[in-house]
Amino acid sequence: MPSPTLVARPDFTFEALDRVLEGLGWFLQSESQTPPLIPGEPELAVYVHRAKGTELQYSFNPVVRLRVLQLHGRDAVEGWNAVRRQVPVLDAPALAALLASRETKDVLLGLLATGELRERSSLERVAALRFHPEESVSRTAERVHAQLVPAGVPEAFQVLEAEKRAHPERSVLFAHLPGEEQRRQVLRWLIQDHPRSNPHIDAVLNSALVDADAEVRVTAVMTAARLQARAVIPALVAAKMPTSTREGADPRDRLFYSGLRDLVAGVLAGRPLPPEGSPKRERMAPLLRALSGPAEVLDDPTLLLHALTTPVDPGSPPQALPEALVAHEGTYRLRRSGLEARWVPAVEHWLGTGATLRRVRSPGFFVARVPVSRAAAAWTLAAAQGPMGTASADAEEAAPCTWAQAEQVCAALSRIEGVELRLPSGEAWEMAARGPDGRLFPWGNSMRDDGASRASPWGVAGLVGSLPQWAVDEKTNGHLLCGGREQPLCASRRDVAEADSAVLGAVRWVLALSP
Numbered sequence: 001m002p003s004p005t006l007v008a009r010p011d012f013t014f015e016a017l018d019r020v021l022e023g024l025g026w027f028l029q030s031e032s033q034t035p036p037l038i039p040g041e042p043e044l045a046v047y048v049h050r051a052k053g054t055e056l057q058y059s060f061n062p063v064v065r066l067r068v069l070q071l072h073g074r075d076a077v078e079g080w081n082a083v084r085r086q087v088p089v090l091d092a093p094a095l096a097a098l099l100a101s102r103e104t105k106d107v108l109l110g111l112l113a114t115g116e117l118r119e120r121s122s123l124e125r126v127a128a129l130r131f132h133p134e135e136s137v138s139r140t141a142e143r144v145h146a147q148l149v150p151a152g153v154p155e156a157f158q159v160l161e162a163e164k165r166a167h168p169e170r171s172v173l174f175a176h177l178p179g180e181e182q183r184r185q186v187l188r189w190l191i192q193d194h195p196r197s198n199p200h201i202d203a204v205l206n207s208a209l210v211d212a213d214a215e216v217r218v219t220a221v222m223t224a225a226r227l228q229a230r231a232v233i234p235a236l237v238a239a240k241m242p243t244s245t246r247e248g249a250d251p252r253d254r255l256f257y258s259g260l261r262d263l264v265a266g267v268l269a270g271r272p273l274p275p276e277g278s279p280k281r282e283r284m285a286p287l288l289r290a291l292s293g294p295a296e297v298l299d300d301p302t303l304l305l306h307a308l309t310t311p312v313d314p315g316s317p318p319q320a321l322p323e324a325l326v327a328h329e330g331t332y333r334l335r336r337s338g339l340e341a342r343w344v345p346a347v348e349h350w351l352g353t354g355a356t357l358r359r360v361r362s363p364g365f366f367v368a369r370v371p372v373s374r375a376a377a378a379w380t381l382a383a384a385q386g387p388m389g390t391a392s393a394d395a396e397e398a399a400p401c402t403w404a405q406a407e408q409v410c411a412a413l414s415r416i417e418g419v420e421l422r423l424p425s426g427e428a429w430e431m432a433a434r435g436p437d438g439r440l441f442p443w444g445n446s447m448r449d450d451g452a453s454r455a456s457p458w459g460v461a462g463l464v465g466s467l468p469q470w471a472v473d474e475k476t477n478g479h480l481l482c483g484g485r486e487q488p489l490c491a492s493r494r495d496v497a498e499a500d501s502a503v504l505g506a507v508r509w510v511l512a513l514s515p
Contacts, residue, residue: 004080010065115144127178133461171203180213188311197229315345324419350438370462371398371506398506434490
């Protein structure tokens with residue numbers, strides 16, 4: 001049986017804890033002798049209760065301020081209750097808030113505390129964080145998830161059984177897939193792999209049509225149409241389409257989605273369509289074609305239909321790594337600086353919008369996972385003059401650079417790595433951000449409040465941060481700014497005059513394979 005455990009709030013200092021414990025009859029038996037990283041905050045301490053002999057072990061992680069209290073002995077549970085009444089602790093709501101934070105340090109604290117407490121109410125959020133773009137978060141989430149699942153298996157089965165009894169027409173397993181992107185892709189692969197629906201697919205669609213994610217629901221509408229899933233018509237009619245900008249749809253898209261749902265429900269129910277050759281039927285023609293087979297991409301609306309029904313083509317891994325790169329725990333890093341890269345495979349990508357809409361094949365290239373941070377930029381410029389170890393983790397705010405400074409950072413990093421690293425072309429930047437399916441945003445087809453923390457299909461992150469990112473116009477060799485908070489659409493780009501030398505942007509390097 002695990003020892004009774006508490007996690008104190010990070011702002012509750014060791015001095016305050018010591019006073020509380022002394023008042024409850026505990027005395028400090030020992031503490032770590034090495035100088036603490038934070039003065040007055042020892043990383044280990046042991047208390048013993050004067051009357052009962054119960055032992056309390058305290059540990060402190062100074063990086064995320066994780067304060068763990070474990071009690072041992074015959075009266076450990078009684079001691080746990082007494083301490084909990086006096087010490088402010090992280091409970092389930094506090095953990096949920098930490099796990100939903102945009103701050104990496106808060107998320108890590110929430111994950112580590114969840115693991116210490118075996119807080120199974122956080123299981124779904126922990127599962128989703130396994131796909132977080134920040135490697136430290138995803139790896140910690142994997143470890144904590146493994147801690148939670150074995151202990152929670154019987155309870156999990158009970159939850160699933162209860163959900164199935166309440167909604168026998170739904171797939172409870174689909175509803176618990178971690179991350180909305182995975183649920184979207186499941187639906188799109190169903191379209192790819194099955195000519196018709198069946199009872200198992202119907203159950204998945206019934207779950208998808210009530211999913212919390214609006215894009216999952218819209219994709220389910222298209223899947224129902226393609227697979228002729230007439231059994232889900234009641235769920236289809238009741239499905240809520242995006243109704244507000246908060247759900248990421250502008251007024252035009254909201255009308256489109258609601259019209260799409262009504263049309264699909266009508267087609268599946270066998271309602272008559274407008275007569276052939278009528279103006280209304282002509283306007284509906286592209287949509288009707290998309291409901292019966294792969295959408296022919298002619299314009300932005302048909303590209304959206306394509307994105308909603310086409311699974312991401314993962315492409316092939318690189319056949320050989322450039323000398324400057326090493327494979328490391330499922331990702332790639334520059335050999336000398338340690339900066340992380342992602343692979344954009346040689347597959348077809350839909351790029352542009354409106355009159356510039358086009359399909360372009362990626363040559364296959366590596367791109368920085370995140371923009372170069374202030375610390376990494378400073379290290380790069382200094383290390384280019386002589387050896388200085390490796391760069392720090394490139395996870396902090398991007399370094400603001402002029403065009404000239406951005407080129408200087410790339411040139412310095414190239415000297416360090418012994419290979420040409422340069423700013424991406426506008427097309428390469430868009431491929432890295434958009435993936436192959438023609439989505440509007442790096443994370444999908446609807447706006448999100450947390451878009452800044454979302455990665456593209458290729459795992460490229462930091463695309464819509466506070467700064468746009470420098471790129472090179474592939475036709476004119478001019479200066480471009482792509483992405484950033486003000487232009488989150490993947491196809492957005494802004495020309496910058498060469499004379500405008502004060503404009504700031506972030507640096508994201510690319511490494512092309514040798515032909």
